[in-house]
Amino acid sequence: MSLTGYLSEYSLVEIFNFVQEGNKTGVLSIDSDRCLNRSVDNAYCISFQCGRIVSVTNGLKMSDRGLLEMMAQRQWLSLEQVTGLSVHASRLEQPLGTYLKSCNLLDTEQLKLLFNAQVTANICKLFGEDHHGRFQFDPQASLGYAEMTGISLMAQEVLLLGLRMLRDWSSFSAKLPAAESALQRVSATPPTLRLDTQESKVWKLSLGEMSLVQIADFLKLEIDRVQQIGFRLSAIGLVEEVVLSLSPPIVSTVILPPISTSFLSRLMGFLKKA
Known part of the structure; x- marks a missing residue:
């Protein structure tokens, strides 16, 4: 059919x-x-x-x-x-x-x-x-x-x-992975396809933890180059684009020592006399 x-x-x-x-x-x-x-x-x-x-x-x-x-x-x-x-x-x-x-x-x-x-x-x-x-x-x-x-x-x-x-990626500009997103391997098994050096390095870093901007900085590559590599790896089914999860803000907690009942009684008496 x-x-x-x-x-x-x-x-x-x-x-x-x-x-x-x-x-x-x-x-x-x-x-x-x-x-x-x-x-x-x-x-x-x-x-x-x-x-x-x-x-x-x-x-x-x-x-x-x-x-x-x-x-x-x-x-x-x-x-x-x-x-x-x-x-x-x-x-x-x-x-x-x-x-x-x-x-x-x-x-x-x-x-x-x-x-x-x-x-x-x-x-x-x-x-x-x-x-x-x-x-x-x-x-x-x-x-x-x-x-x-x-x-x-x-x-x-x-x-x-x-x-x-x-050489001209202008027709793919809207399809490239976003610089702020991350790449996630589809499989942990090394690819059987022969990747070049840069593709292999990007694939190894595709753990869903680093943005493409961070990968580009780590590998000392231009961001558009990493986006193109990410598109190629996605096109052949090795990675997928994912939204980079943001860690919740860490709130510092100050633990105060316990306050005794007698201290509170003396404090209330002091406030009444004031």
Whole structure:
């Protein structure tokens, strides 16, 4: 059964997590309202296999030749090879990258470069845009081996890599955790995802006890940097933003020694004579 909705109702982070946690296989199509403007290429097709991203295509004229065109631009294949492969690529029963590697036409490092350019960079671009249109996840859609390098990554890992590459965070300004709030680990178990040094340090301090301002001061980082890291960790389900609980004010109590009855009697007598 396909899942369809509006990006105003479900965030991209929620959709990615849904696909990964359910080990879903299928194609996620994202058609922004801005696609009505033919000068803007912000339609995406993201192919998942068992919750892992295997390919991403972007643009109004998405076809099954995107990967071949990338190889041709890098001059890794001759024009004759590209022409021949374009005829047969749609009939492949394995990822194009895997096939080319078996033919000794591409090596592992080249496939990694292609995967980063095709998948990671496009995910970064995707999250850097404002989307208000529709999305559809179709579990019956053909994955399209012609656009696959043969490499795959967990959706959350690609999401993390894409957000790391993001340079302009202006579209996320309203979604970043507040500087006065705290971060709380979702699990005490160390994450299986490979965090960078700063992400790991922030995760270790995410105990719900320090505000992001305090974490930034402790780690000698800019507050906006810590907010961005907090957003990334939250996006991949490692932490959640919580309101920092304020300790009740400490009221000092002065304990007075007990007053004897005889003293009170003498005091009352003194006051009557005054």
